Amino acid sequence: xxxxxxxxxxxxxxxxxxxxxxxxxxxxxxxxxxxxxxxxxxxxxxxxxxxxxxxxxxxxxxxxxxxxxxxxxxxxxxxxxxxxxxxxxxxxxxxxxxxxxxxxxxxxxxxxxxxxxxxxxxxxxxxxxxxxxxxxxxxxxxxxxxxxxxxxxxxxxxxxxxxx
Numbered sequence: 305x306x307x308x309x310x311x312x313x314x315x316x317x318x319x320x321x322x323x324x325x326x327x328x329x330x331x332x333x334x335x336x337x338x339x340x341x342x343x344x345x346x347x348x349x350x351x352x353x354x355x356x357x358x359x360x361x362x363x364x365x366x367x368x369x370x371x372x373x374x375x376x377x378x379x380x381x382x383x384x385x386x387x388x389x390x391x392x393x394x395x396x397x398x399x400x401x402x403x404x405x406x407x408x409x410x411x412x413x414x415x416x417x418x419x420x421x422x423x424x425x426x427x428x429x430x431x432x433x434x435x436x437x438x439x440x441x442x443x444x445x446x447x448x449x450x451x452x453x454x455x456x457x458x459x460x461x462x463x464x465x466x467x468x
Contacts, residue, residue: 315379317342318386326373332366333357335373336383344384344413348442355441358414359383365421367440384413387420396420396458405454407445414441419455427463431456 313326313335326335333350336342336359345368348356352367359368360382387394393401396419406412415438422429422437429437434455435448443451 311374311377313339313373314377315381317381318383328374330373331369332359332361332371332373332376332381333368336368336381339373342383342385346410346413348410348414353440353442354411355414355418355438356411358417358441360417360421363421363424365418382417382420384416387416394420395461396423396455399454399458399461400451403450403454403457405446405450411441411443411445415443415451419458422455423459423462428459428465429456 309328310325311328312323314321314323316322317336317340322340324339326339330339333345333347336345337347345359346356347369348354350369352370355367357368358365360366361371361376362380387397392398397416400406400412400416405415418438418441422434426433426437431452434452438451438455
């Protein structure tokens with residue numbers, strides 16, 4: 305007979321203090337989706353190779369399928385749902401929409417989170433730098449060109465280059 309131990313997950317998710325019951329064997333991805341009802345992070349590979357489950361953990365990009373929920377109690381987690389605000393989409397999200405940088409949508413939340421982390425680290429990446437940073441995110445639909453165009457456009461809109 306297998307027994308599981310539950311624990312109370314407490315932490316900040318998308319700027320809101322959250323508390324819910326989780327299983328000690330839950331990955332952060334499972335806890336977010338199955339326990340907290342947050343559907344943005346997707347399960348693609350469940351081994352850290354596709355980026356569909358990307359979240360920010362205390363501002364650092366992580367694959368939530370590779371992090372145990374019990375290890376991040378009390379931490380600050382941002383999912384794609386936390387990027388928009390009451391006024392509407394974040395500029396990066398708006399650029400993805402306007403540049404048609406999405407198709408089926410499985411990879412889109414991960415790309416948005418990874419791109420957010422990129423632009424926080426490097427506000428004006430070159431295309432090569434953006435491609436390198438986002439190499440951990442896989443897309444089977446778009447061919448990446450529209451994603452790159454959206455990210456680079458967002459970089460210019462969020463933080464215009466000096467002298468612009």
